[in-house]
Amino acid sequence: xxxxxNDFCCPKDDIYNSENIDTFKKDLKDLVESNGDxxxxxxxxxxxxxxxxxxxxxxxxxxxxxxxxxxxxxxDYLSWDDFFMATAFLAAxxxxxxxxxxxxxxxxxxxKIVGTGYNGMPIGCNDDDFPxxxxxxSKIDNKYFYVCHAEMNAVLNKNSADVRDCxxxxxxxxxxxxxxxxxQSGIKEVVYLSDKYSYKLEMIAAKKMFNASGVKYRQHxxxxxxxxxxxxxxxxxxxxxxxxxxxxx
Numbered sequence: 001x002x003x004x005x006n007d008f009c010c011p012k013d014d015i016y017n018s019e020n021i022d023t024f025k026k027d028l029k030d031l032v033e034s035n036g037d038x039x040x041x042x043x044x045x046x047x048x049x050x051x052x053x054x055x056x057x058x059x060x061x062x063x064x065x066x067x068x069x070x071x072x073x074x075x076d077y078l079s080w081d082d083f084f085m086a087t088a089f090l091a092a093x094x095x096x097x098x099x100x101x102x103x104x105x106x107x108x109x110x111x112k113i114v115g116t117g118y119n120g121m122p123i124g125c126n127d128d129d130f131p132x133x134x135x136x137x138s139k140i141d142n143k144y145f146y147v148c149h150a151e152m153n154a155v156l157n158k159n160s161a162d163v164r165d166c167x168x169x170x171x172x173x174x175x176x177x178x179x180x181x182x183x184q185s186g187i188k189e190v191v192y193l194s195d196k197y198s199y200k201l202e203m204i205a206a207k208k209m210f211n212a213s214g215v216k217y218r219q220h221x222x223x224x225x226x227x228x229x230x231x232x233x234x235x236x237x238x239x240x241x242x243x244x245x246x247x248x249x
Contacts, residue, residue: 078227080111081220084169085193086227091116092150092171096127097143099134104150104170106163106187114160117153121146151178155185163187169220173198179206183213190217 078086084105092103095118106115121130125146134142151174155163164186173195174182182190190210197203210217 079223081169081191082222082224082227084113084167085171085191085220085222087113087116088150088169088171090229091118094118095120095150096132097147098132100172102150102171104154104168106154106158107167107169108160109165109167114163114166115154115158117150117155117157119147119150120153122148149175149178152181155181155187167191172196173203173217174206175200175202176205176209177202179209179215183209183215188215190215191220192217193220193222195219 084107088103088105090103091105092101095101095103097119101118103118104116105113107113121127130143130146131141132143134144136142139145151168151170154168162185166187167189168182168187169191171193173192174190195203207217209215
């Protein structure tokens with residue numbers, strides 16, 4: 001390779017490698033000291049080095065950005081608990097409830113999702129015909145008599161023969177009615193995010209039944225409080241584009 005303007009060769013025609021790096025540093029220091037004014041004026045340093053095997057030359061410029069080589073896995077991927085809880089929260093986005101949207105996700109011991117659900121009206125009960133409120137003086141005009149909870153729907157929506165020994169992820173701690181379904185279906189663990197209604201008799205009764213039947217329950221503390229789904233992201237990462245195929249006749 002021809003020498004470019006303002007490129008400098010080290011004063012010795014040595015081959016630098018890991019064994020004589022100290023010599024390289026000293027020679028480079030001498031080079032900078034003897035050519036300091038010119039180097040500062042050009043705001044760059046180029047180092048020419050020779051490969052031991054093929055005796056080729058290559059120039060490295062300080063101002064050039066190296067091409068990124070992706071050969072390792074991501075470090076910021078979701079944990080299993082975060083992933084399954086996020087799936088429950090995503091399912092909740094399907095709920096028509098104007099106040100509380102709850103989702104549930106059922107997972108096998110092998111970390112396979114076999115059921116999801118959210119709180120909503122039963123099949124065939126029009127969402128526009130049944131009440132979504134809870135403050136009417138008439139109980140029959142409140143939502144409680146009609147809405148199916150997320151846990152119930154997740155169990156009924158299962159795509160496996162059963163959900164025995166599975167874990168259910170749910171945003172809110174299950175009520176007593178959902179606890180009965182969870183126990184009867186064979187689910188062995190409940191992972192919840194919030195227990196904000198722990199003072200209610202329904203949740204107290206649920207815990208009592210879980211304790212008696214051996215169903216474990218634990219609160220999940222997410223690693224981050226917010227996850228963003230950006231559908232445009234898939235088209236923005238162009239760092240691993242395949243090469244242009246050659247056209248053949």
